[in-house]
Amino acid sequence: MIPETDVTFAGSFLDRADRLRADAEGMAQRLADPVSRVLPFWRGKPLFDLTEDGPRLAWLSAVDPLILACPEPLLFMGLDEAGTAHFAADLSHLAPPDQAPAAFIDHQTLDLSETRKFIDLRAIMADIDHRDAGIAAAAKGIFEWRLTHGFCAMCGGRNAVSHAGWRFECRACGRLHFPRTDPVVIMLVLDGDRVLLGRQSGWPERMYSLLAGFMEPGETIEEAVRREVSEEAGIMVGEVRYVTSQPWPFPASLMIGCTGRAETTAITRDPHELEDAIWVGKAEIAEALAGRHDRIAPARKGAVAQVILRAWVDGVIPSAD
Template identity: 50%
Template sequence: MRHAEEVTFGGGGLNRRGDLRADAAALYALARGPMARHLPIWRGKVLMQGPEDAPTLAPQPLSSPALEHALMNVFLGEAPDGAFWFAHDITPWQPNEILEAPDSFLDRSEQIYPGLEEARFIELRAAMAQMTPLDAEIAASARAITGWHATHGFCAKCGAASVAAQAGWERHCAACGAHHFPRTDPVVIMLITHGNSVLMGRSPIWPEGMFSLLAGFMEPGETIEAAVRREVFEESGVPVGPVRYLASQPWPFPASLMIGCHGEATATDITLDPKELEDARWVSREEMLDVFAGNNPAMKPARRGAIAQFLLSNWLADRLD
C-alpha cells in the first residue's frame, strides 16, 4: 500500500539512535546540550502548547521545576532537525485543581503545571489527528515507553525489583540477571469487504453511534492471516478468504501495534458474539460516504487519527493498492 506510512504515529522520521543507548557519557552531554528537548509526560498525558487545531509538543529546559518530579527519563532519539528528544515521566506531581471524572471513553480534561500556563497536559488521543507526523511519533513513543516502565517495575522471572537500563529501553534485574524489553502487543484490524460493502461493528461499551472495523489480539503461534480469519469469524460469524497486509500503526494505549489488513468475505450472513459485539452490519460505499460526511445519524465516522479511519478513507478513494 503506497500510502501506508501516512497513518498517524507513522512516518515522522525520528531516528531512534540505538547506538547511543549504552553510551551514558554521550547521552549526559547531549541532554545538557543546545539541541536537547525534554518532554514531560504526566500519567500518560503529553505536555503540549498552541491552538487546539494545531497543538505542538512543549519541551522544557532541563532546569525546569517540572522535571524535578521525574521518576525516570528515556532517550527517544534524534529528530531530522538534529534535536535530541528525552521523555520525563513526572507522574508524582499532584495538580492543585480537582480533576473532573473523565469520560469513560476519552479523558478530555487538561492539566496545567504552575508557571507553564501556555502549555497543558493533554490526552494524546484527543490531539493526535491535529499533530505533525514527527510530533505524533515522538509523543507516541514517549507515552508507550513511560507507560511500560510504570507497569513493569518487577522482574517477571523472579519477582525482584528491576531497574531501567539502556537509556530507558530495557529493565535489568540484579537478583537473577534477567533482561526485560518493552512490550508491544500485535493486534489485527480488518477491512473486510464483500463486493461494494464493508463490515462494521460496535462494542457494547462504545459511545452511541460509534462503529469501527473489527479488530482483535493475535495469539501465540498464529500468522497475521490466520488471526484475521479467526477474529472475524469469532466475532461476526463471517468467513474470510484471501487476506493481505495494508498498513500498520503504533497504538500506545497502552502498547499495541495495529496491523491493518484487507480480507475478502466469502459469505455475508452475520452471527454476533454478544460478548464482543453489540452490533455488526454491512455498509455500502455510498452509505459510508454519507457517514464520513456526517449525514448518517445512526453511525458516526471512525475517529480521525485511528487506523480504521485511514483504511476506510483509502478504501473509499480506491487507494488500497
C-alpha cells in the same frame, strides 16, 4: 498501500539512534547540555503548545529546573537533523492523579496557561501534527510499560531502568526486560462493494468500526484475521492482504490493518463481542465519513479504522471482485 503520513502515531522527525543508548557517559553529557530538549509527561499526558497552527509538543531545556528535579530516569527519544538530543520525562510526581499539576509547579518555570497544557493523546490525536505523533506515542508506551513492569517476571526482584530508558534490568538476577507491544489485527472485510462493520455496546451512539482483535501465540496475521472475523461475526474469510499499520499507545498495541475477502455473508454475531454487525455499501460509508449518515458514525478521526475506510472509498484499496 496507505502512506504512513495518513496514519496517526506513525512516523517521527527523530532518528531513534539506538546505537547511542548503551553509552551512559554520552547520555549524561547530552542531559547536561542546555541545547538538549525534553518533552514532559504528566500521568501519561504529553505537554502541548496550542499554537495557531494546531497543537505541537512542548519541549523544555534539559537543564530546566523541573527536568533536573525529575526523580525518574529520562527516556532518550533520539536525534533531530541537527544532531540535537531529545528526551522525555515523566513528571507524574508533581501532583496526585486527582489533581491538576498547575498548583504544584512554579509558573515562572513552566507556564501552564490556556496555550500550554498536558493533554490526553486519545483526546487530541485527530489534531496532532504528524511530526509529533510518533514521538508522543513512543514515549507514552514506554512510560506505561514502566508502570506495569517494575518487577522481574523471573525472580520478582526490582527492575532498574537501563539502555537510555528502553530496557529494564533486574537488580537481583540480571535478566533484561524489553518493552512489550501487543499485535492487533483490524480488517476491512469486503463482499464486493460492501464492508463488514461492527459495534460494541460501550461505544458512543451510532459509532461503527472495522472488526479487530488481538493476535494469539502461534498465529500468522492471516490466521488471526480469519479467526477473529469468524468468532465475532460468523463470516468466513479467504484471501487476506496487509494494507497499513498504526502504533496504538493505549497502552501498547500495534494495529495491523488488512483487507479480507468474505467467502460467506450470513452474519452470526457473538453477543459477548458485538452489539451489532452489519454489511454497509461504499456509498453509505462515504456519507458516514462526511458526517451525513443518519445511522452510522465512523470510527473517530485519527483511528486507523477510519484511515482504511477512507482509502477504500477513495479507491486506494480496491473492492473485492
